[in-house]
Amino acid sequence: TLLSFAEMERDMIIERTQAGKIFARQHNPNYKEGRPKRKKDSRNMAIFEYSNSHTVKEAAEAFNISPRTVQYIKKLFR
Template sequence: MKYGYARVSTINQDLKGQIDILKEEGCEIIFKEKFTGTTAERPQLAELIQTLKEGDTLVVTKLDRLARNTKDGIEIIESLFDKGVNVHVKNVGLMEDTSMGRFFLQTLLAVAEMERNMIVERTQEGKAIARQRDDFREGRPKKFKKKNIEDALRMLDEGMSYKEVSEMKQISVSTLTRAKRKAKAEAIEKASK
């Protein structure tokens, strides 16, 4: 039987592209999950490995969808070879349980891990450079402009309820509460100077 495994790293990413490829490849059952490759916790992969038996084929679109790093990839694929499971990586081909197949596997996984590490390094370098700028702010950009928040706080001060202001300004009650708390703290700090 042909099984597929699809994985993306974040909740916001879409599995559809991988699933379409796996269906085209003739996978009868597809296991899918949204877990970062850096975590060992991948329940769907664990269940799939338990399900596979001798003569089955596991299909993945790319090797890094299956493994977190070189060591992890070699362990997973060797355990599958030991069970008599064929492994087909779409962008590489059928991985065989031969000396050449194992060498090819180790080389590919090492390159994929190096590529991931380089991406992390470049991201960290970019952040370090950005932190040197005066206008750098860590984290997500603010969703609401300062004027919108000020208007909402003014409405609260005029006696409107948090719920009314939230519905009117399309700002969540929790955001309004935080803004109100921050404004109060700033007013106290200003008064104490």
């Protein structure tokens, strides 16, 4: 039925994903899974310095980012 077809399709997706990861590990020496780490670049440094003299909300509005991102950047530079 439809449920068994959906399960089979999901299993095929998982197999293809795993095969792709294995291929990437073998052919890319810099392969890393997951989201890349945030960098301590000049923009993030500017956000950090601005947030030291302003509220998190003001910094978020000034740089057009979310307040949570400002908090994360502040944590990154501590």
